Amino acid sequence: MAISKDLLEDLRRRRETARLGGGADKIEARHARGLLAARERLEALFARDTFQEFGLHARHQTRHFGMEKKDLPGDAVVTGIGFVDGRPVAAFSQDFTVAGGSLGRVHAGKICDTMDYAMRGGMPIVGFNDSGGARIQEGVDSLSGYGQVFNRNVLASGVVPQIAVISGSCAGGAAYSPALMDFIIMTRGSGNMFICGPEVIRAATGQVTTMDEIGSAMAHASVSGNIHFIADDDMHAVSIVRDLLSYLPSNNMADPPHDLSAHMTLEDDPQVDALVPDDARMPIDVKKVIERIVDGGRFLEVQGLFAPNIVCCFARVAGIVTGIVANQPAVKAGTLDIDASDKAARFIRFCNVFNIPLVTLVDVPGFLPGVTQERGGIIRHGAKMLFAYGASTVPKITVIMRKAYGGAYLAMCSRDMGADLVYAWPGSEIAVMGAEGAVNILYRRDLKDADNAAERRKELADEYRKEFANPYVSAGKLFVHDVIEPARTRSAIALGLRSLLSKRETRPAKKHGNIPL
Structure with a gap:
């Protein structure tokens, strides 16, 4: 029998509500700051019409310290699979417009389900991190959620490539999931990653610092070495992801995407x-x-x-x-x-x-x-x-x-x-050490008082290169x-x-x- 129009309309409405996340106003506010919404990041990554979403209708009602219950569409994360250059890729994108992208039980479950699917299917994992961290009101459930995600990162390590994109805030324990992945891309200006922020550091140690010094893309790219690439904005980050994937196999049982039809130039250069x-x-x-x-x-x-x-x-x-x-x-x-x-x-x-x-x-x-x-x-x-x-x-x-x-x-x-x-x-030269250093050690006494020490040192260095190096x-x-x-x-x-x-x-x-x- 045919599906009634009412049921189809209800499905359409539910999908549209979920896709709006925290609402059109919040999405526009992100656009005003030059940022993409969570779903838009995935749309930019995947080939058109290839994204299949997991957990679109996932919802979690949470109470804020005795206040009214609040509905969280998608539980603040968009997950699923799509195709990049003809190959399947699994991905998740945290939605900052919903509860600040905070992680709770359902949120973590969606990410874990997607990572499990990626490991079974042998496909890379891409994660867009943009979250305020653990959802405090869920207590130990949120900590458990992070533990489950971390465990999946470890299980997937060496099985499928894992790429993290830090598109916004990535604070506290949340930073350890990207750290367990293979590559980290961070957007300049909008992205930051830290365990303890400047205020916490000052309160605990008395040290005065800034976010630029401890959590910015430049600090992590040049000083700590925590990240691998700096992106100018979200679209640039997606471009780096696609470029990186073009060199990587889908999993550890596959060969990299070699082009064996390429002409092998053998002429001297x-x-x-x-x-x-x-x-x-x-x-x-x-x-x-x-x-x-x-x-x-x-x-x-x-x-x-x-x-x-x-x-x-x-x-x-x-x-x-x-x-x-x-x-x-x-x-x-x-x-x-x-x-x-x-x-x-x-x-x-x-x-x-x-x-x-x-x-x-x-x-x-x-x-x-x-x-x-x-x-x-x-x-x-x-x-x-x-x-x-x-x-x-x-x-x-x-x-x-x-x-x-x-x-x-x-x-x-x-x-x-x-x-x-x-x-x-x-x-x-291939040797235990450079010729000059070797001569200084081997002939130090002989050359100490020699009138022609500099000339003799050069002769011995040349001889050392010829005979040994x-x-x-x-x-x-x-x-x-x-x-x-x-x-x-x-x-x-x-x-x-x-x-x-x-x-x-x-x-x-x-x-x-x-x-x-």
């Missing part, structure tokens, strides 16, 4: 040669090298403002999705420090768990010396890089561009740390597969990646390794 300074002491901008190696010079840098002495990015080389880790000699001479080690290790482990090959570009003089670094735990943090590379089973190609000294040589994925292919440029020494001992012209770098990497696409590696059975956190 003389412009890479031109990037190498004549003076070995002059820094090279590794981003310019990356531009010459990757398809169309296009790459997506991750945490570009944090620990800029190392560059981590996604790109394609001859159509193969690749994660690139590169020392940046233009910053701190490319040394590895605490923050650079953490940044690289996290990126390496993400690439490994989602089957993304790794290319490592090496120009490193060592770990950064200093009391602050030693007392801050550089040994522990540096060990994270060693662990990350050693535990990775994806294809790994390393190019030693100019120098690779000491433990940093190993930390940048030497052959002993599991690199499948290692190339070196002519003139590169030049790439042919390492190649002769099979630590380097080949010494190549810089102009051949792209073609060597492209051929290597294609040959390693079917790589399989078996490791000893264990629950998981114990990374030095």
Whole structure:
């Protein structure tokens, strides 16, 4: 029998009421501030007409400290699935127009149901965070809700990619869900994230601070390292999400979206040669090298403002999705420090768990010396890089561009740390330390009172480079597969990646390794 018009009209009315959230006035107020409403963020993310909403009619009536009951449409969150570039993606978007986007029992249940669906279906999860935090009047139910969401974040980790967008406030315990996800994007100006705000800090410690110092996008992108990308506004954030997804597989059982039909250019690129300074002491901008190696010079840098002495990015080389880790000699001479080690290790482990090959570009003089670094735990943090590379089973190609000294040589994925292919440029140096430092240690007494100490020191340094540090020494001992012209770098990497696409590696059975956190 046909559905009556009254029932259809009732359904339409209910849908419209739910879609308005906190009401048209509140949505317009957000527009006036340059912000999108919760539902509009999802509409911008997904292909038109592909969004299927979960829990549209979910409602929770709550009492505010003895006041009248208040109806919360959708319980302040929009959840569901849609398609991005032809692939399904699960998402939730907190609705600040309803009870400030606060999280309660039903709110958390909707998010958890969506994440469960994503794990069963093997699809990425995107979360738009815009919430005042736990719903105080629900008491322990709201805390339980956060615990359930956090647990889902952990269960989904390494199974499907998780991307968080901080579009508004993300305070207190709410910040831990994004922190448990793979990537965080925060909008400049409107987004903030903190455990304790300025007023709480001042009351508890007497310290005077501002939101810009502790919770802003710039603070988290450049100082704390908590976020990976800064967006100018909501639409820019959605654009970053889509760009990021274009490099990622849907789940850990799938291959990344390689384009195997892409033309594999094997011609030499003389412009890479031109990037190498004549003076070995002059820094090279590794981003310019990356531009010459990757398809169309296009790459997506991750945490570009944090620990800029190392560059981590996604790109394609001859159509193969690749994660690139590169020392940046233009910053701190490319040394590895605490923050650079953490940044690289996290990126390496993400690439490994989602089957993304790794290319490592090496120009490193060592770990950064200093009391602050030693007392801050550089040994522990540096060990994270060693662990990350050693535990990775994806294809790994390393190019030693100019120098690779000491433990940093190993930390940048030497052959002993599991690199499948290692190339070196002519003139590169691979050694325990730089020639000048080695001469000072080995011949300190001999040169102490010598009349021609400076001249003799230079001669010994040149001899050290020739006998111990030049790439042919390492190649002769099979630590380097080949010494190549810089102009051949792209073609060597492209051929290597294609040959390693079917790589399989078996490791000893264990629950998981114990990374030095």
